[in-house]
Amino acid sequence: MTRGRFITLEGMDGAGKTTHLDWLRARLEARGMPLIVTREPGGTPLGEALRQLLLDSHDTRNPETEALLMFAARREHLAQVITPALEAGQWVLCDRFTDATYAYQAGGSGMDWHRVAELERWVQGPLQPDLTLYFDVDPEIGQARTRQVRAPDRFEREQQAFYERVRAAYLRRASEHPHRIKVIDAARPIPEIQITLEKIILTI
Numbered sequence: 001m002t003r004g005r006f007i008t009l010e011g012m013d014g015a016g017k018t019t020h021l022d023w024l025r026a027r028l029e030a031r032g033m034p035l036i037v038t039r040e041p042g043g044t045p046l047g048e049a050l051r052q053l054l055l056d057s058h059d060t061r062n063p064e065t066e067a068l069l070m071f072a073a074r075r076e077h078l079a080q081v082i083t084p085a086l087e088a089g090q091w092v093l094c095d096r097f098t099d100a101t102y103a104y105q106a107g108g109s110g111m112d113w114h115r116v117a118e119l120e121r122w123v124q125g126p127l128q129p130d131l132t133l134y135f136d137v138d139p140e141i142g143q144a145r146t147r148q149v150r151a152p153d154r155f156e157r158e159q160q161a162f163y164e165r166v167r168a169a170y171l172r173r174a175s176e177h178p179h180r181i182k183v184i185d186a187a188r189p190i191p192e193i194q195i196t197l198e199k200i201i202l203t204i
Contacts, residue, residue: 004034004086005204006127008097011135012166015186016193020135021095023194027201028091036085039095040073044080047073063109070101071119078124098124099132099173099181107169108162128180131204133197134170135186139163 007024009017021037028035041051050073054066074097085092098120105111139160174181182200184193 001087001089004088004090004092005131006082006086006092006094006129007204008094008099008129008132009135010096010099010103010132010170010181011186012137012139012163012170015135015137016190017095017135019190020133020193020197021093024197024201025093027198028093034088034090035093036081036090037093037095038077038081040077040097040100041070042073043077043082043094044073046076063105063111064115066109067101067105067111067116067119070105071123074098075123078127083127094129097129097132099134099170102173103166103169107172108166130180131200132177132181133200134174134181134183135193136167136170136183137186139167 009021009024011017025035025037040047041054042048050069054069082092082094098116101119102113102116106113106116171183174183184196186193
């Protein structure tokens with residue numbers, strides 16, 4: 001059986017990930033691709049419980065503690081959802097994955113970059129997404145969009161400088177993995193972005 005494809009979507013809140021994920025899901029299903037959609041943190045009962053703890057808490061915590069919780073949820077997610085789906089020939093669309101840990105815990109909160117890499121190797125082994133779509137947007141635009149639709153979670157309450165560091169970390173990851181991570185200007189109109197996405201998914 002042919003292995004499925006693993007596609008992740010990354011970007012700060014307000015970059016339009018949810019909108020584009022829904023569009024990608026519809027396009028892939030129209031092509032007859034067997035598909036599951038999931039998210040991080042989340043995707044399993046344990047992951048969803050940790051998601052609530054991580055996003056809803058008003059407490060500040062050590063970024064290494066956050067990263068360990070993220071990778072604990074990720075290990076379960078891989079074991080219970082992602083790897084079995086890929087081995088069964090399904091495509092997996094995931095809203096955030098390990099690039100987000102580099103961006104938020106290392107870039108935003110200051111955790112050592114190499115510590116994240118050690119956890120990545122331990123938890124994932126050689127597994128990486130086949131394609132990562134990074135929706136890049138100026139933090140001010142992203143935060144303004146988010147405030148229009150919902151109350152901010154704990155990460156969304158961070159200051160502007162935090163999000164500048166998050167964006168820089170995402171762009172660093174993209175420069176380190178250009179074959180996998182495609183940077184998409186998320187400030188463009190949605191129809192233009194969808195044309196770009198269509199061209200990208202036709203190549204995988």
